Amino acid sequence: MTRETLEQYSLVSLYSALAVLTLAMLGYVIYLARAASTAPARPATTREPVGVGARSGVASDVPASRPPADDAATLRARRAAGPARMLTWLATFLVGLSIVLRGASVHRPPLGNLHEFVAAASFVLLLAFSAWGLRRNVDWLGAFVTAPVLLMLGSATTFWYTEAAQLMPSLRSSWLVIHVSVATISVGVFTLAAMVALAYLLIDRAESRDGDSESGLGRLRRVLPPAAELERLSYGMHVIAFPLWTFTLIAGAIWARQAWASYWNWDPKEVWTFVIWVVYAAYLHARATTGISRQKATYIALAGFACIIINYSIVNMYFVGQHSYSGV
């Protein structure tokens, strides 16, 4: 097959993924809506005191996401989540296929421009979420994952689309695969972590308004795990993503030394990569500092995620620097 045909197939695959993922998102939203309106309200959890010794933490180890009652209504909710799960797997496969075809089209790792990067990050995010779903029930997170991925892939195919082609000389290095693929994985995990963090803040607000179980937030509380568990989950993901980001930073510096003579040039993209690293480092510090609430720490993590979004949208498109190869 020719380069153009393969590129076309890759794009078709990506568009199909968008369609499938839209359906999956609908399924997850329906699941949330149904489960929230039918599941019995969870008994009000007592707000745990801060001290380590008092934190029993036992009950929340078991995924509390599944409401106990298995009545017909709950079953109806599950009926929406099942197909959504399958569709998400299908979309994951389609995005992966699109990436492989793209790579075959250009005979190189498809990580050379913003379009390819975002497709890869979406794949990581979808795969992580789907694989996680095999081990425990994370249907409640479905809407939080499919929506941002749709947004990412939509942008990748419209604003950031770049025709498949060879790389400019500065990108021809094995460090491209090392540096960019780890950055991709890291961004995927950070996105997942940010979504869980967002869910944490929502549920935390719902829990602080205990007794109000009929508002939207109160209903959501019936479906999502308790705030403390969400917070721990989010932290756990950040703890995975942060070393990956650190590695991205170091690998980027090693590559920069080879390509640009100096391992650090204060290029806009480098500045933002550094800023993101510092903000997430601040999050980890804040979380380890007694006297700083988990909510405040989570806000810092979300600020870090905002920096990631800026890094891949505004910085790529508008700031002049040595990373200006988005191809757009």
Next chain:
Amino acid sequence: MTGSPTIVQPTLGPVGWLRWAWRNLTSMRTALLLLLLLAVAALPGSIWPQRSINPTRTAEYIDRHPSLGPVLDRLGFFEVYATPWFSAIYLLLLISLIGCVLPRTRIHLRHLRGRPPRVPAHLDRLPAHVEREVDLAPDEALAAVRTALGRRYRVDVRDAQTLAAESGYGKESGNLLFHTALIGVIVGVAIGHVWGWKGDVILPVGQTFSNTAINYDTLSPGPRVDTVALPPFSMTLDRFDAIFEDTVTGDGQFGQPRDFTAYLRTTAKPGAKSEQQVLKVNHPVEMDGAAIFLLGNGYAADVTVKDSRGVEVYSGPTVFLPRDDNYTSPGAIKVPGALPKELGFFGNLLPTGVITAQEGPISIFPDAKDPALALGLYEGELNPGGLSGSVYTLNTTEMTQVNDTNGETLRIWIKPGETVELPGDRGSITFHSIQRWAGLSIRHDPAKDLTLWSSLLALAGLIASLLIKRRRVFARVTAVPGGSRVQLGALAKGDESGLQEHLERLAARVAP
């Protein structure tokens, strides 16, 4: 009210104040604040052009913003990473880092040498707690607990009934390694800044460069670099190959560079044997004491100029600097030796030249497919006041533009191998050939290995500190009829979700 006793506040002496400042500076909250400040302070450098990276763009920006530009300049927004405010933040952070690492290392060493803490009286009050009855004698049961804990735990048998165990010292070790290695990174960067140097030079094909300060187009030495004693290597550029995209026709890809290769002949020092080296983007050539990087390329015009007497007054490759992706390259050919007046050509070297209605002469492809020189001519004084300006532009204040025989502005369009007679018997210009040049960056960073290894150690320490779990397990065995009761209790540093399961597994190994 009267008679109320005045409140006497405790006063702090100078030492007290110092201690107070140190405590505050090295506190976690301050570190957090400084981190966030550092993030915010780094941002302007990505928004505004930086003088150290792109002086031309910086100057243009200040020109285009006459009111805002100078204000930002005074505040250091064009040299963010060298400003006092940025330095202040990272120096405070460095002090805070040291102030945090030192006492923690002391405490950690004490922990490593000391015994795990005493067994609490009420194990059932710990975050995780398990009780089992086994049909073993108490001392056997305790031995079983000890075996179950395995090698990961450091076990301290207190007496016949109790033991304390601790694991995960690697968490704190990793944390300390991370922070210490960060200090190493900062020191490495500082050494590289002070004792490192970097120079740029444009080298046309066929020319030789000797590594002395005078030969550089720009040289930025660190404050402690002796520019007289640069390593004495030299190199000749034998050939330069460039490949551009000419098959994919889509937007933003056609004409994109694909591969650049410079073939160098290097000599380590005068008199030494020369070596053939291939220099590519991403593949620097390492010399003794510096590395050579390929950062740019462009075209030079090999021209000869004869003056009114027919004397060859100028000959050789003249470097033009590319302005756009198709290498439309403006430049100047200065002929101070011409008589009766000094001559100055200005214009564009075009690797694939066309003349368009809107833009005049431009290049439409970066490769040298159909080269041309589009020039105009000035005569008069090239360097008024003895100041030699940029070699790429003409200073026309003391010069007048030359017209052609029809009285219109002279425009020269010349292709390789052609000669153009200048009007009014001023002589001639011959364009022999177009040549490529390589933009080389030569850099020496004495501490790059220190920085690299420190950052890798930091990464290793970070992973250890985030993934290793620090746990304490306590056991108490009491005799009951028919065996003994084993009580296990555990606590973790930070809240930890898997603690209870961990303890259950442990208990299962003691009492299957």
